[in-house]
Amino acid sequence: MKSTFFFFILLATLCTVLVPINAAKVAYAYFNHNVTGRYTFIWNEDVMEIVIEIKDGLKYGEKYPYHVHEFAISDDHNCTTAGGHLDPDGFGVEGYVCDPKQKDKCEVGDLSGKYGDLEPKKDGYVYEDIYDYFLKWDGPAGITGRSIVIHLSD
Template sequence: MSLNTYLNDQRPNIFFNLGTMKFVFLVLINFYFLNTVQCGHQKIASACFTGKYEGITGTVTFTEKDSKIEVHVKITSGLNDTTGKYPYHVHDFAINSTGSCESAGEHLDPFGVGKVAGYVCNPQTPEKCEAGDLSGKHGPLPGTPSGSVTEKYTDRFISLSGTPTLQNGVIGRSLVLHTPHTELLVLTSSKENVGKRNEKEELVEIENC
């Protein structure tokens, strides 16, 4: 099978505007809703931003190779805010049928490192970061005058399959791209690290890729 041949059964991307908090939710990494292909022992998952909201267009591709994940982020337009950075993370769950942002859950964290008081993700020690904190481990996406950004890196703490003990697979979860200057109140204690979100939300569907 060609690596460019993908399944067509997808789920719409979701955009949320939570007052002063803006999120672009890209529901990907789900075999039922995501473009996926497997060629030999190589598994690939990919999805795209369609540009309907925030003008963001592009693709994010995850390729499983040699027990590692090669991540290719290729945003072709929309990241124009040069005054800030665009963080992005894998969250625990795919957004459910209600479309609630709360259904995405927290950052994927099978090792529980984010629940330690004073947790900070340091790219120099990625093994101590939440598995889903991609921008923490590899840097947030920068804003550029053209709005286009390309990033490539390898991540050894996530997979497209996961294991029963580590639960680090990203299939069936969601990827969240935050706009710069997002006002997110983080409550940190020895037991939890919770993002507090505005209860009022406006939900608009984005067209299929």
């Protein structure tokens, strides 16, 4: 299975700006190889908002599973370095299928299992705005240092 991988780019600023304690943290995953678009991850206290905007590269009529994977992709873009789906609770055993009605029993990184596959419109455009209570900013369920994967059909 061919996969397209994306890296989380965490932006940090060193300056004298005062930030409220409850301010949202934001990470972007830009991609522009076979697929062009962006994932935006917005962490605000107890929920991760995930805004997915894909401009082209996905085919109308096909469904694309997408997941947060365990590791970042190596500098040489070796896709095998992503590891498996982010699953700190160990739900991804043989025969695993995520039930979207029981998201707390799904792999943390199984976004398509919890919210459905990406399905492009006729022009290839995808827009999704998801609120996930299981992904975190850091730690075992965190996005920091991970990759996002859209599994392509070929």
